[in-house]
Amino acid sequence: MYQLIKKEILTQRKLAYVQPLFLLVWLLNTGSGTTFNVTDNSFLPVVNGFIAAYFAYLMVVFSNFGTKESDKRQNRLVLSLPVRRRSVIDVKYAMISCWWLFTYFFCVIFTLLLKVIFQATTIQISFRSLIFSLCITYLLSSITYPVYYKFGYKITQFIAMLFLFLFFFFIEKISQNGIYYEAFSEVTGYPMIAIIIVTVIIVFASYFLSIHFYQKEEF
């Protein structure tokens, strides 16, 4: 496991390590108070967690997908080393937490910096946003991984792009304090335990599907 984790960290694209900086752009924008015209600012930490979740998901995507040929060659190398196929999947799912933690860490640092420098009161973090953010990252990755192991990187790239458009569409809509905002507030208003249980069930289903597809795959 440790060797595979080390491999994931060393082979992650440099761009992935830089992309949490885009969080700063987002936070500066929300910090100025101009992005959202909603009256209730208590949901902003959750939105920030939501954004952090998407950037963490991008790190998951960056860590995996190259081209069809390079994916195949890398799998050929990894599976020729003394590892079990199952361990490869174990590490992929474990690393979702790692990439999320990396992104969220920057989210917290940027938030604190903006609070200190600009006295930006609209920028907040909360335990609820933390859990929600982790769940969202796992849910997005849980949809992506089985698709990747079954259909390859092209469809996965399409899904990642689709998520991107949906994501910004959704953020735009909830910022207008309309029906989307109400729906979002309703979901985030559920007891955290319910959100965690749903996430865990989906992640486990996704994990076993990924194992099934990867065990059958030939390189």
Add this chain to the structure above:
Amino acid sequence: MDDILELSHVNKSFKGFALDDVSFSLKKGYIMGFIGPNGAGKSTTIRCIMDLVHIDSGDVRLFGESFKNNIKALKQRIGFVYDQDVFFEELTVEKNKRVIAPFYERWDDDIFYRYIKEFDVPLDKKVKALSKGTKMKFALAVALSHHAELIIMDEPTSGLDPVFRKELLDVLLDVIQDENKAIFFSTHITTDLEKVADYITFILDGKILFSKEMEDLSEAYLLVKGPRSAESEIKAAHPISIKETSLGFEALMEGKEARELADQSNLHLERPNLDEIMYYLVKSNGINR
């Protein structure tokens, strides 16, 4: 248990190609050359051995154990060199080593850096910036740095200059001094094998045509050359394959049958090299490449 690698009745079907009842074995202390034309199934067989593709039936045994039982532990004892660039292209040679080394319990940095120095591989260059030959040298250094008992190489000499090909063969001969090791070496450059291989296994269209000791092979086949006037006589003796030349004909025959013709003064018998054996066997199977 002397067999370090054993394939028994391995079958694997793909669309338009199949490995058909592939069986052969390799003993400790020997080098086996695995030959065949392009597309014959050499790389596929190696992928079966490495469990990169799943066989439909049969068994692959490594170090006396079925590979299904404990592939992770068995791979600790295997060094591999592939014909494709499998390393992390965006990372330097040194970083690639840092990724790969922790997987092996018996990784030896001293050996690795010794080979890197000997092969003149730049540690600080990205793998994508290396020439094909240098990538192969790096792959070889990795394969030899964890005290592997079985070295599996897929076309390691293709695209390499003659100087490094000679160096590589010298390294292999050096490695095989340890009687507990074995080398399985696929190639279509058969002249390399004639210098180092103890056994030759020939695969054609997914089927093993023979797996023999090098010495037996030179006894098993003979090349018969003669004038056109003797051609009908040779054809009657059922040659494996016959080819007309500007001076007459050349035919590859089973050694025993060819020797029966030896007393005829107009015929000339020669020991064929591996290239000639491969050429005539491919021709006799009616495969155009």
